[in-house]
Amino acid sequence: xxxxxxxxxxxxxxxxxxxxxxxxxxxxxxxxxxxxxxxxxxxxxxxxxxxxxxxxxxxxxxxxxxxxxxxxxxxxxxxxxxxxxxxxxxxxxxxxxxxxxxxxxxxxxxxxxxxxxxxxxxxxxxxxxxxxxxxxxxxxxxxxxxxxxxxxxxxxxxxxxxxxxxxxxxxxxxxxxxxxxxxxxxxxxxxxxxxxxxxxxxxxxxxxxxxxxxxxxxxxxxxxxxxxxxxxxxxxxxxxxxxxxxxxxxxxxxxxxxxxxxxxxxxxxxxxxx
DNA sequence: TCCCAGGCTCTCT
DNA sequence: AGAGAGCATGGG
Numbered sequence: 001x002x003x004x005x006x007x008x009x010x011x012x013x014x015x016x017x018x019x020x021x022x023x024x025x026x027x028x029x030x031x032x033x034x035x036x037x038x039x040x041x042x043x044x045x046x047x048x049x050x051x052x053x054x055x056x057x058x059x060x061x062x063x064x065x066x067x068x069x070x071x072x073x074x075x076x077x078x079x080x081x082x083x084x085x086x087x088x089x090x091x092x093x094x095x096x097x098x099x100x101x102x103x104x105x106x107x108x109x110x111x112x113x114x115x116x117x118x119x120x121x122x123x124x125x126x127x128x129x130x131x132x133x134x135x136x137x138x139x140x141x142x143x144x145x146x147x148x149x150x151x152x153x154x155x156x157x158x159x160x161x162x163x164x165x166x167x168x169x170x171x172x173x174x175x176x177x178x179x180x181x182x183x184x185x186x187x188x189x190x191x192x193x194x195x196x197x198x199x200x201x202x203x204x205x206x207x208x209x210x211x212x213x214x215x216x217x218x219x220x221x222x223x224x225x226x227x228x229x230x231x232x233x234x235x236x237x238x239x240x241x242x243x244x245x246x247x248x249x250x251x252x253x254x255x256x257x258x259x260x261x262x263x264x265x266x267x268x269x270x271x272x273x274x
Numbered sequence: 275t276c277c278c279a280g281g282c283t284c285t286c287t
Numbered sequence: 288a289g290a291g292a293g294c295a296t297g298g299g
Binding site for chain 2: 027028119120122123124125126127128129130172176210211212213214215216219232233234235236237266270
């Protein structure tokens, strides 16, 4: 892994198993847009980050190495050896194949509250519309700083109420969003508290929120709380289990990084269809 | 028009 | 405890 500052931009080269574009498209995050074949815009770590794919490597525009290492290094999970993790799945042909398709995927370490609300919105929904609703929520209640809207706080959302969320057209999910935001704002649910909990405790805590079941909670634990063993089962992963594992599958056999295998499977199966 | 989308809640057995 | 309808909205 090598960093080189080029004027205002930061070039990252000599790194394996890292493709931020694929990582964005694999369904784990929603606040990004493709600008061209070689350029993406991502909103994370409280700012906008434009990423160019170049001959020499990944070019992060308008950021220096110190700031990158403060936020995005961990956000992109660059300190982990994904090659080694993929090797640990070598006993399973299906996962190994899926890991080839998604070899550039990194599990992004996203903001827990944003992840919670985002995956509540994701239920019985499709990705383009999830992105649209989240963007509308940020524009409605987030804070603007030079054209970019931050993800709103729990207090702001709770204050808006179900009626206040009408413009984002989240449908029946509005009441769930409000329940989550209210519980977090009041302290009934503590993000910091969940950070310290075991997987099982954290899962139970998240499921106290209306509209949060096993699938949403596991996504939040995997993408927002760094529980890499969390294994969300959605319609696509269920399809994989039915298709390749005769309808039953025990994620525990995959070890502490089962969630990463899940992400390979999800991305691979989706890339087959559409 | 019907069906589906990174599901969950509620109700009825 | 397990199955099934209903849920808001928009795109194919």
